[in-house]
Amino acid sequence: MSWTTQLRKGALELAVLNALNGDRLYGYDIVRILRRHDGLMIGDGTVYPILSRLKADGLVRATIEDSPDGPPRKYYEMTRAGREALTEMNDAWQSLVSSIDVLRSASDKAGAR
Amino acid sequence: MKTWTPDASNHFEAWLGRVRLSVAGDPSLDPDDIAQDLRAHVHAELEAMPEPVTVGALERVLDSLGNPCQWSDAIKAPSELSSAWFQRNVTDVVTAWQQRLGGDWGLPVLLFVLTLIAIPTFGWIGAPLLLFAYFVARSHVTYAPQLVVGRKKWLVYAPLGLGAGVLAGLVLGFPLTFSGGYPNRFETMWILGSWWVLVGILAAREPKRVRAALKPFADTFDASHGRLLSLVGAAFLIAASVVLLSH
Numbered sequence: 359m360s361w362t363t364q365l366r367k368g369a370l371e372l373a374v375l376n377a378l379n380g381d382r383l384y385g386y387d388i389v390r391i392l393r394r395h396d397g398l399m400i401g402d403g404t405v406y407p408i409l410s411r412l413k414a415d416g417l418v419r420a421t422i423e424d425s426p427d428g429p430p431r432k433y434y435e436m437t438r439a440g441r442e443a444l445t446e447m448n449d450a451w452q453s454l455v456s457s458i459d460v461l462r463s464a465s466d467k468a469g470a471r
Numbered sequence: 472m473k474t475w476t477p478d479a480s481n482h483f484e485a486w487l488g489r490v491r492l493s494v495a496g497d498p499s500l501d502p503d504d505i506a507q508d509l510r511a512h513v514h515a516e517l518e519a520m521p522e523p524v525t526v527g528a529l530e531r532v533l534d535s536l537g538n539p540c541q542w543s544d545a546i547k548a549p550s551e552l553s554s555a556w557f558q559r560n561v562t563d564v565v566t567a568w569q570q571r572l573g574g575d576w577g578l579p580v581l582l583f584v585l586t587l588i589a590i591p592t593f594g595w596i597g598a599p600l601l602l603f604a605y606f607v608a609r610s611h612v613t614y615a616p617q618l619v620v621g622r623k624k625w626l627v628y629a630p631l632g633l634g635a636g637v638l639a640g641l642v643l644g645f646p647l648t649f650s651g652g653y654p655n656r657f658e659t660m661w662i663l664g665s666w667w668v669l670v671g672i673l674a675a676r677e678p679k680r681v682r683a684a685l686k687p688f689a690d691t692f693d694a695s696h697g698r699l700l701s702l703v704g705a706a707f708l709i710a711a712s713v714v715l716l717s718h
Contacts, residue, residue: 363541385508386515401537403490406508410500422507428472428514432507 366400372451373398374408375436375444378418384431385409409434417443473517475524478621482526483513486533493539509536526621579626582608586630605634612687628687635685642670660711667704671697 377383377391389402412418417440420432436444490509491502516532517524582604589601608630646662674681675697682692
């Protein structure tokens with residue numbers, strides 16, 4: 359598996375939680391939000407095991423509603439534990455990105471010399 | 472809710488079954504949960520597509536979902552699980568056949584089997600069997616064309632093709648069925664030529680009836696084809712007349 363694929367998989371859980379932050383969405387809505395951002399998804403289906411796992415971990419809760427256009431839809435929203443986890447994950451992500459940026463700029467300077 | 476072709480529905484259910492198997496390899500996932508989300512996703516994606524939903528349209532959506540084995544490191548391909556292998560290769564295959572035969576595959580398979588039996592036993596046994604299979608197949612094509620799609624189509628087309636061939640042969644060779652054969656081939660040509668001129672004129676006048684009789688194999692038949700048959704008949708008639716008069 360390529361490094362990029364692994365990175366995407368790791369980041370996708372964070373992306374799903376951020377998409378859900380403050381919203382109540384069903385799976386396909388989340389997929390459509392993530393599709394707008396290049397490089398996030400490997401396949402649309404990747405989102406669903408993540409949602410299932412987040413639900414099992416108590417970070418999101420789901421309610422099923424009938425749809426006039428098709429089968430019932432499962433709407434997800436974040437739990438309090440989910441919001442707390444998201445804050446921690448966003449902090450960790452920011453810290454990771456900052457560290458990588460510092461390393462990159464140091465390496466760019468070294469390359470320029 | 473959109474209508475789907477039976478093939479597309481079967482294909483989707485089989486695909487969902489494979490996804491459930493793959494996902495079952497990861498104890499942290501709920502296969503039913505994921506299948507429910509996927510069902511809603513696929514229906515939403517197909518919402519803008521024309522009806523009925525075909526296997527081709529469905530395949531494009533399934534492709535965009537990606538391979539379930541790539542969704543998570545913990546998800547295993549069904550082939551990596553021995554029980555899953557048995558489930559996929561034996562139980563699922565048998566179940567799929569049962570569902571098909573129990574549903575709208577039953578009749579096409581029966582028609583095809585009847586046709587296969589009718590060919591070697593053509594006569595007192597085979598002819599009625601073929602006639603029955605042809606009649607039912609025609610009813611299927613005429614009144615339930617939405618069920619005659621995909622691979623199923625060929626099972627229904629087998630008795631139709633054979634029946635239409637026999638029917639066309641009987642009509643075109645009609646004078647020969649009574650005579651028991653003519654003493655020489657030029658007399659046969661003369662009789663057949665005269666008959667084909669007549670049949671061609673009738674077919675040119677009523678192309679719709681020919682299309683209906685040979686449906687779905689003569690959908691492009693028109694008056695010009697009837698006239699062509701008359702011309703061929705006339706050529707036979709003239710050639711045979713010349714030979715017969717010269718003797």
